[in-house]
Structure formats: structure tokens, C-alpha cells
Amino acid sequence: MPHKRALYLKENRLSFIEKLKCIWGKNNSLVCVGLDPDVSRFPIGFSKKTDAIFKFNKEIIDATHDLVCAYKPQIAYFSAESAEDQLEKTIQYIKREYPHIPIILDSKRGDIGSTAKKYAVEAFERYQVDAVTVNPYLGFDSAEPFLNYKERGTILLCRTSNSGASDFQDLEIDGTPLYQKVASLISDKWNYNKNCLLVVGATWPSQMSEVRSLVGDIPFLVPGVGEQGGDIESLVKAGKTKHGTGLIISSSRGVIYASDGEDFATKAREVVVKLRSEINMHRN
Numbered sequence: 001m002p003h004k005r006a007l008y009l010k011e012n013r014l015s016f017i018e019k020l021k022c023i024w025g026k027n028n029s030l031v032c033v034g035l036d037p038d039v040s041r042f043p044i045g046f047s048k049k050t051d052a053i054f055k056f057n058k059e060i061i062d063a064t065h066d067l068v069c070a071y072k073p074q075i076a077y078f079s080a081e082s083a084e085d086q087l088e089k090t091i092q093y094i095k096r097e098y099p100h101i102p103i104i105l106d107s108k109r110g111d112i113g114s115t116a117k118k119y120a121v122e123a124f125e126r127y128q129v130d131a132v133t134v135n136p137y138l139g140f141d142s143a144e145p146f147l148n149y150k151e152r153g154t155i156l157l158c159r160t161s162n163s164g165a166s167d168f169q170d171l172e173i174d175g176t177p178l179y180q181k182v183a184s185l186i187s188d189k190w191n192y193n194k195n196c197l198l199v200v201g202a203t204w205p206s207q208m209s210e211v212r213s214l215v216g217d218i219p220f221l222v223p224g225v226g227e228q229g230g231d232i233e234s235l236v237k238a239g240k241t242k243h244g245t246g247l248i249i250s251s252s253r254g255v256i257y258a259s260d261g262e263d264f265a266t267k268a269r270e271v272v273v274k275l276r277s278e279i280n281m282h283r284n
Contacts (some may be wrong), residue, residue, distance in 0.1 A: 015270040016125065016153035017195060019102045020219065023069045024245045026100065029276045030283070032070040032221070033060065033268075034106070034252025035090065036077045041257050043264055053078065054086040056264075058093055060256050063265040064099045069271045070248050072221075075107040089235075091127055102130040104221070104248075110135030110142055120145040124152050131155055133199060133221070136182060136190075143190060150193045158183050158211060160203025160225030179207065180214060187215040197221055202249070205234035217241045225251045225275070232275075236282040244283035251275060 014022070024030065035057050042056055049055055061071065071094055078087040094103055105127055109119040123132035123146070131153030132144050135222040146154040159169055159179040169179040186196050198215065200208045202224035211220070220239050225232065232249075239247050251271075259267035 002117070006102070015195070016102055017219075019100065019147050020069065020153075021245070023100060023102065027066060027069060028280065029067055030068045030245065030247045030249050030279050031068050031272055031276045032072050032104070032248045032250040032256050033064055033068050033272065034223075034250050035060065035071055035073040036252040036256065038077060038257075039081060041260065043259075043261055051086055051089065053081065054089040054093070056256075057086075057090045057266040058267050059088075061094060061098070061138040063138060063269040064255075064272045065101060067269070067276055068101060070102045070104055070250075072104040072106050072250055072252070073103060074252070082276060084193060084211040088127065091129060094101065095128065102153075104131045104133065105129040106133050108133045108135050108157065109146075110138050112138065113141040116142045117145040120149060124149050131197070133157070136186065140190065147190060147193060147195065153195050153197055155199055155221050156182070156186055156190075158186070159200050159204055159207045161203045165201065165204070177207075180210060183211045183214045187218060191218065192232040197248075199223065200239065202231070202235045205231065205238040209238040212239055212241075212246075216247055219246050219248060222247055222249045223252075225249055225254070232278050233282050236279055240283060249275075249279060 034038055037053045037056050039052060042052065046056065073087055073090055078084055091103055092100060105123050111119060123129055132146060133155045134143055136143055136156045143154060159165060173179045173181055183198060190196055197219045198211065200211050200220045200222060202222045222235060222239060255268050255271050258271045
């Protein structure tokens, strides 16, 4: 216990970016497991357990903790079930048992300044996560409250993985796509605390390559692997930095629902082992 407490205190003195760099090396992994607990997809009988969502997450975490660079709970899956208390339990469990692993709250917040301040408090003080996803399209004053938490990460939507992303993100302004304008603005103006990251979908490797050329070594959170079909070789080659890192490659449903039986955690581990291995083949 003293050793675990010492580790907890040490890891929680590190900034999000520092923790991320450490875990990339420690676990030799760019894999992030998204925690999207849909009770309708739990194994038969599991959803009837007290704190079923937390217990499901705990089994996934315990089975994969030595293979990942982050966990990413998606807030909608908790709030839809009035299970914010189980979100808190999940976060506190990771912080207590695996304090070296960064936690990203996927909430995609974006609102005017006064409300944004409350959303920043929600993420960084209520839930005490290491980073949060934010929608930048209301402008700087909507992001500033998050950015001013210097030790935490603000992960801003840039070029997302969904099929409708092109409706707005590809619109050209003076001949430049909007997502590139967003990337440059964040890199040049908003990253004054060196705590910005960008969401760049795995389904668009050519756009990812363009964004990487604009922003240098800013890390990318990369959704779209697994059920959304992102090609691993293409995305790693497009988005990695010269050190073979710079990516947080997230898979959620493809991992946590690898089996609908009692072996779901074991099967999740098998998927992450395979995913990490495939990613690492293309890092150098």
C-alpha cells in the first residue's frame, strides 16, 4: 500500500502531456480504450448487478491496463443511465489502481465563456480527469477556461471520423479547408500552455497527414479504429511524429464488446494485444 500511494502521488504531480509521454514508453502502446458502457450490450444477467456499469468497466480496465496509453470514458453512456456516480467510481478506480494511465473525459464540451468555466470545473475538479474533449467552434473564449488548467489536456475537435464531418469541416475559406484553419489557429495561438491536442479521425489519413504538417508534434486523439473501419497502417504513417509517437489511437466498441459472454474482458484483452501489435509494426 505505501508503494501504491507513493506512485499515486508521483503520477498525479505530472501534467497530462508528461503522463502521456511516460505511458507511451512504459506500455509501448498508442492504444486508448474507450469506455462506452451500453447496458443493452452487456453479457446476459450482467446488467442486473448493482453498479453494473462500474463493474463492467473495472473488468475491462483490469484486463487491459498494461497494454494501453489512456482510457477514455464517454460521458453520454453514463448520463443516459443516470450513472454519473459510476463514472466517478470508474475514474477514481483508475486513479487509485493505475495512476500512471491518463484519463480522457470524452464530453465534447463547447459553450460561451461563463458556461465553459463550469464545464471545465466539471471535467477537472468534479471528475478530476487528465484531459477533456472540447468543441472549438464557438471560438477562443469557449476554450480558454479549459486551456488555463495548465497541467491538464484540452483535446479540440479538428477533423472528426464521422461520415458527415465534411459538411462543415471541409468548407474552404480563402482556399483553405476549415479544419486546417482550426489546426493552425490552435497550434499558433491557443497552445500557449503546451497542453492542446487535436481530434483527427482515423478514417481520413490524407487529412491527418496535412494536419500533422501544420501543427508539428501536437498529439492527436484518433477515433475511428475498429467498428468505424480506419486503416491502421495508413493512419500511423500519416499521424506519427518523428519519435514514433504523437498518437492516442482509440477503439471503444470494437474492444469492450469483443464478446457478449462472460469472457468479455479476456476477449477485450486479446483485441487490444492485436491492435497494439499492429500499430507498433508501423511506428518506426
